[in-house]
Amino acid sequence: MGITIYDLAREAGVGLGTVSRCLNNHPSVSAKTREKVLAVAKRLSYQPHAHAQRLASRKANTVSTIIPFFTNYFFIEVLQGVQDKAAELGFDLILYGVNNPSQAEYYLRRSLHGGRVDGVMFFSMQFPESFVLKFQQMKLPVVIVDSYHEKFDSMLVKNHEGAMQATRHLIGLGHRNIGMINASLDTRPAKERLSGYKKALEEAQIPFDMERVVITSNGKQDGFNREAGYESMKEIIRRSIGHNHISAVFIASDVQAIGALQAARELGVRVPEDIAVVGFDDIELAQHAQLTTVRQPMHEMGTIALQMLVDRTKNPDASPKLSTFLPELVIRQTCGAGGKESSSALASRDGGIELEPSAT
Amino acid sequence: MGITIYDLAREAGVGLGTVSRCLNNHPSVSAKTREKVLAVAKRLSYQPHAHAQRLASRKANTVSTIIPFFTNYFFIEVLQGVQDKAAELGFDLILYGVNNPSQAEYYLRRSLHGGRVDGVMFFSMQFPESFVLKFQQMKLPVVIVDSYHEKFDSMLVKNHEGAMQATRHLIGLGHRNIGMINASLDTRPAKERLSGYKKALEEAQIPFDMERVVITSNGKQDGFNREAGYESMKEIIRRSIGHNHISAVFIASDVQAIGALQAARELGVRVPEDIAVVGFDDIELAQHAQLTTVRQPMHEMGTIALQMLVDRTKNPDASPKLSTFLPELVIRQTCGAGGKESSSALASRDGGIELEPSAT
DNA sequence: TATCTTGTTGGAAGCGCTTCCAAAGTTTTC
DNA sequence: GAAAACTTTGGAAGCGCTTCCAACAAGATA
Known part of the structure; x- marks a missing residue:
């Protein structure tokens, strides 16, 4: 069916190996020969057979x-x-x-x-x-x-650092009663984001209270899904009634945050006026939901x-x-800091490549 | 590196061809031989070399x-x-x-x-x-x-039929002034969805008015994106002021609808009270946004x-x-028909396979 | 000029498999 | 019991390529 290197060899009047060498930019062919072979290959619109190449090489x-x-x-x-x-x-x-x-x-x-x-x-x-x-x-x-x-x-x-940034930001805006919506602590990101959240509270000498952390790890994706966010937010709002008022939440992922925003809306809780929200990931949707979040440079x-x-x-x-x-905080509107749309903040790659895991 | 069929042949005490036949369920091997060979293959945890297979076969x-x-x-x-x-x-x-x-x-x-x-x-x-x-x-x-x-x-x-269903549904709910948000008419779906929308209006003897169709085909995906939906909805609401009141919109895709809902929210226009919305696609998000839409059985x-x-x-x-x-209407809340969550309506595959394009 | 390099070249071997053909073995038929 | 028919088997050829080695050509060196 297809053209093979035999055809090229015959057509160009050279040997089999030479053709292969030309095609693979092997150094030991004269410029003249290479040119000739490549011309023929082009003329016959030769395409190497992927599996043959893969088998041989x-x-x-x-x-x-x-x-x-x-x-x-x-x-x-x-x-x-x-x-x-x-x-x-x-x-x-x-x-x-x-x-x-x-x-x-x-x-x-x-x-x-x-x-x-x-x-x-x-x-x-x-x-x-x-x-x-x-x-x-x-x-x-x-x-x-x-x-x-x-x-x-x-x-x-660096989930820990990202979560710290998010939480610090909320603290910086004057919040003291800050909740967290998390996913299953069996996963690394959930663990690290929780630890960053704690750390930031600690820094600001705000006591950590496990009552303010809600984890719904129902079903798939270890709780990193919209439904879990939705349920968790309802729970947060429920717990928030009365003395224990929670004025801000850090949410472990944007998908959860999308669900959480929905829950707030349904319960008539205004974001950010009644409760400020910060997510994590910066998925495409986050921008549209005007979600303040921590950007992972995914692409x-x-x-x-x-x-x-x-x-x-x-x-x-x-x-x-x-x-x-190192992820980067992207300030939009759900945190109440009112950034209309932060300048195209691209997360910078930190520290390059290390041999050993960093402190994370 | 790996185990080859030569190894299997030697180990099982049979010929090369026989091994290959056993592995490929070729009919002409005795049950006994097949069993023996497969046992050996299993014991040596043999895995065929994909590229060799592909080259040879x-x-x-x-x-x-x-x-x-x-x-x-x-x-x-x-x-x-x-x-x-x-x-x-x-x-x-x-x-x-x-x-x-x-x-x-x-x-x-x-x-x-x-x-x-x-x-x-x-x-x-x-x-x-x-x-x-x-x-x-x-x-x-x-x-x-x-x-x-x-x-x-x-x-x-069948985009045409889907769009008809969506529009009919809105008509059935009593709407007469129904707008449409569409994407670039260079695309087949946009064209067909427009024609279904028209057709349904016609059926109900509602005059079609191009003034009520908004197309924002900015940028990517021929206008099938959230930003376009957002802009279009703003435009619809603008045009809707005064005499020309638009009480419902059919939107050519769910991603656009998500943007549109956002726009409505920002402008303080209530959905479905002030304006009813029906989308198209039933992407995962639609369920959470409680978007009434036309389900494509994507999986x-x-x-x-x-x-x-x-x-x-x-x-x-x-x-x-x-x-x-044939897509199927999934009634949720944005159309005002109040389906809390329609029973898990799965779109049914219509008519099987035809030889020639249908009337679409 | 003879010898040694260096640069090029042709083509055999081999990658691990499938498939075909001929041969051997087995059963059926008359 | 021999021939015919079918079943099962072994292994060669070949899939289209890369790579290695030997061979040759052309300069470089003495």
Whole structure:
């Protein structure tokens, strides 16, 4: 069916190896020959057979992305970054959407064997210990995004610092009774965001009160979903009645915050007048809801994650790197600070790449 | 590195071909031999090398999905369906996110050559004529989702009918002055949804007035975005002042409707008391916004689209099929009909698969 | 001029699998 | 009991490429 390098070789009057070398920019061909071969390739609109290349070269030029519930807006935006970078480098992206842990393992196995991919990007989940050794033995690169494992390259947002910024901001606006809506503490982000919240309170010598922290981890995504936010906000408002008045909430994710705003609206509680709200993530929706939030540079995280993975293939034995991002507060209206729309604040990547996890 | 079928053959004491046949469920092996070989394969935890298989069998077991702006919620939900079905059939999914037409062509070319994929799913865009012949010559299956081309399998939602349902519903609630917020009329859905809106008015003998149709096709996604909805709603409300009072709007997509609701809120216009709203799509958010809308069965569309593509690979010469879906009205609160939350109305797939485009 | 480099080139081997063909084994038929 | 028919098997060929090695050409060196 297609044109092969044999055709090119015949047509250009050169040998088989020479054609391959021309096509792959191998140094040891004369400029003249290269030109001739490339011209012929162009004329016949030759396209290499991907699988043959991959079989012979033992490189897949493909990475897999293992992503939980990929309707979650955070992943989508990170994935867009990954996709853009992959396109730039000529990589293909295999998408493995995961609905439960056993599925994740299936896809890990699928990625591990069969030379299908050169590396795996593993998102936001605890990397299963039972696979650690296997990946190391196979020397198959892994980048863990939004989670951490000491044996692999990881990429994290400084949740603790982000949560501190958010809480400090509320404190700065004069709030003292600040609640938090969180998700399941089994997840790293929830834990870290809680600790940042605490820390900021402590700094300001406001006593921490677990009564003001509401966690609804119903159903999917460990509680990082709109319904959970909705329920939690109702609970916060309920608890807030009377003496224990809560005038502000820090919410662990924007999706939850969207639900929370809805709840407030339904109960006739005004935001920010009656209760100020700060979220976390800066998903696309946040801007429209005028939600003050902590921005994670999602697109950028995606591009860098792919780059890390590719770098790792070239340098498999270096020790694992941790790349951290410092998120940035984006002030809009739900906090009551009234920023109409903060200047296009882009989170800056902090500190570059470190060898060991930072204090987070 | 890995275990090959040679290892299996040696270990099981059978020939090379026999191993391959066992692994592929070829009928002509005795049950005994098959069992023996499979046992060995399991013991050595053999995994076939994907690229070798693909090279030898000339099947990629992979499809590519070419999707515009894949942060759009509609695509994400369809994609989830595709992904689920792909997992079930053991297919890999290559994701090609597109930001402009030339990129789409690049990915089409990439899909076309090199045996990379067995087929292409092309989403929501006009399939470029310059590629029609190429795909036909290569006999590479294409399924066009949410758009249409006579030469390929296509999958469409009956936008016209959906829009009629939405508009009729508003009429049924007593509204006479019904506006519409639409996106660029260069797109098929916008055109069809407008025509359904018109038709329903006509049925009820309400004169159609172009003054009541607002189109903001600023920027991306041909106007199917939140900002456009926001602006359009402001415009609708502006135009609505005085004699020309508009008491209801049909909005061409949920993302726009989300923006529109925001605009209404900001201007102090109550929904549904002052203005009733019906959207289109039923994205995840719609439920939470209590948006009455027209449900597209997105997940199901995805699974069926993949199935169509796979079927087509087995039967390349049959004439192109058109599969249409009848969307279904989901009544929530923004229309004022007060459905607390309609029973989990699932859109039903209508009429199955037809050979020629229906009247749409 | 003879020898050594260096730069280029052709093509065999091999990546791990599928598939085809011929051969061997088994059962059926007359 | 021999021929015919079917079942099962082994292994060569080939998928389209990369890579290695040997070979050759052309300068450089003495």
